[in-house]
Amino acid sequence: MAYWLFKTEPDTFSIDTLRTQKVSCWDGVRNYQARNMLRDEVKIGDLVLIYHSSCKNVGVVGIARVVREAYPDHFAFDPESDGFDPKSSPDNPRWVMVDIEFVRKTERLISLAVLKAMPELSELPLVKRGNRLSVMPVSESEWQAILTKEAWPK
Template sequence: MAYWLFKTEPDTFSIDTLREQNVSCWEGVRNYQARNMLRDDVSVGDQVLIYHSSCKKIGVAGIAKVVKGAYPDHFQFHPESPYFDIKSDPSNPRWVMVDIEFVRKTSRIISLAEMKAMPQLDNLPLVKRGNRLSIMPVSEEEWLAILDKE
């Protein structure tokens, strides 16, 4: 089992949205490095921190688990979708998604400022300047340190 952090904008998709749906696809990843992690490294059973970004309360908002491994992101083929990619070929899809299941909300938002102040997270890409990836690995030590802040 591995640990991950998935970023989302709560106005589009939040931990509450996931709680209502229980299981949802994690679509719309359009960065090759993040896509490669979804395709090659994220596996069924992995644990995921759901991180709210671009909002008033930025931080970890909940936990999910991966329940279906990478498969083609069908939104890449729909011209009306914001995730449409005219260059993606259905016989060799460019983008993938996974399915995640709601586990629980954290007792409170664990803020980015708190995480930046934690020495155990010095190697976490999230706290480093300029990191824009929407998916990133989290070590077990980092996972436990973050959830210890609840």
């Protein structure tokens, strides 16, 4: 099992949306490095930190589990979709998505400021300057360090 952090803008898709839907596709990734991780490395059973970005209160807000490995992101084929890519087609898909299920919501946000202040996270791409990837690996020790900052619901 591996650990990941997936960024999302809560106005588009939030942890509460995932909690309501229970299972959802993780679509819209349009960065090749993030796509390659989704396609080649993210596996069923992997755990994911859900991170709200581009909002007033950025940070880790919950946990999800991968329940379906990479498959073509069909939104890339739809001209009406925000994720449309005219260079992607069902015969030659450029983008992929995975399905995740809600595991739990954190009782409080674990803010970016808190994460940046943790020396044990100094190598986590999220806390490094200029990193904008929406999908990134988290080591087991980083995962455990992050969990120490949250009182998980019973």
